[in-house]
Amino acid sequence: MTIIQTVDIPSERRLIREAPSAHLHPCPICAENIDPETGNPHYGPKTIAAIEEGIAISRGEIPAKRFNSLAEMLEDLERDDPDE
Numbered sequence: 723m724t725i726i727q728t729v730d731i732p733s734e735r736r737l738i739r740e741a742p743s744a745h746l747h748p749c750p751i752c753a754e755n756i757d758p759e760t761g762n763p764h765y766g767p768k769t770i771a772a773i774e775e776g777i778a779i780s781r782g783e784i785p786a787k788r789f790n791s792l793a794e795m796l797e798d799l800e801r802d803d804p805d806e
Contacts, residue, residue, distance in 0.1 A: 755764050765773070778784045789795040 752763075756762070757764060775784065779786050787798065789798065
């Protein structure tokens with residue numbers, strides 16, 4: 723048996739948080755990649771390539787890799803990027 727109770731919270735008791743401005747970013751690493759004038763992120767070539775690959779996979783243009791274990795996935799990553 724489930725008991726459900728609805729509680730009304732008066733507006734003066736509610737916690738309200740304002741969304742941070744797009745120009746103020748708490749993460750210093752992320753802030754380096756944000757255009758201060760527009761607030762839009764700047765992406766490097768590797769990130770752009772990864773985004774494009776993800777979009778192509780979601781469209782079915784590139785088959786997605788599937789793994790049966792973490793070890794199998796790590797081995798595949800090592801074969802793809804042996805120097806990293």
